[in-house]
Amino acid sequence: MTSYHQPVLCQEAAQALVTDPAGVYVDATFGGGGHSRAILARLGPEGQLFGLDQDPDAPLDCLQDARFHPLRGNFRDLGLLLSAQGVSRPHRPSCGLGGLFPPA
Numbered sequence: 001m002t003s004y005h006q007p008v009l010c011q012e013a014a015q016a017l018v019t020d021p022a023g024v025y026v027d028a029t030f031g032g033g034g035h036s037r038a039i040l041a042r043l044g045p046e047g048q049l050f051g052l053d054q055d056p057d058a059p060l061d062c063l064q065d066a067r068f069h070p071l072r073g074n075f076r077d078l079g080l081l082l083s084a085q086g087v088s089r090p091h092r093p094s095c096g097l098g099g100l101f102p103p104a
């Protein structure tokens with residue numbers, strides 16, 4: 001955890017979100033990466049996590065994990081940002097409320 005932001009309900013949110021350890025997930029409000037860390041802890045080796053934040057001060061480089069893909073930008077552009085990463089529509093995560101999106 002960094003001092004950027006103190007995440008809340010971290011384990012609870014990750015437990016509810018990660019239903020497939022090999023799934024593709026997006027944390028669209030990465031902040032200090034607390035929720036992303038908890039998600040990664042629940043993913044298997046084939047799981048993927050995209051972490052997105054628009055704030056240039058959000059430390060997207062704080063997670064060194066091959067399954068983690070940092071993206072700088074606004075989540076309103078999530079579709080475009082994921083397409084640029086090669087995430088095709090059938091694999092694209094579905095959207096939900098909050099900052100954490102489960103896979104389709």
Ligand SMILES: C[S@@+](CC[C@H](N)C(=O)[O-])C[C@H]1O[C@@H](n2cnc3c(N)ncnc32)[C@H](O)[C@@H]1O
Pocket residue numbers: 005006007008028029030031032033034035036052053054055058073074075076099
């Ligand atoms: C409450 S913090 C997130 C905390 C994070 N889940 C964690 O575990 O540290 C909210 C973050 O959302 C980002 N944010 C807010 N609106 C955004 C948007 N439209 N697109 C991308 N990031 C956004 C902010 O920059 C901030 O870093």
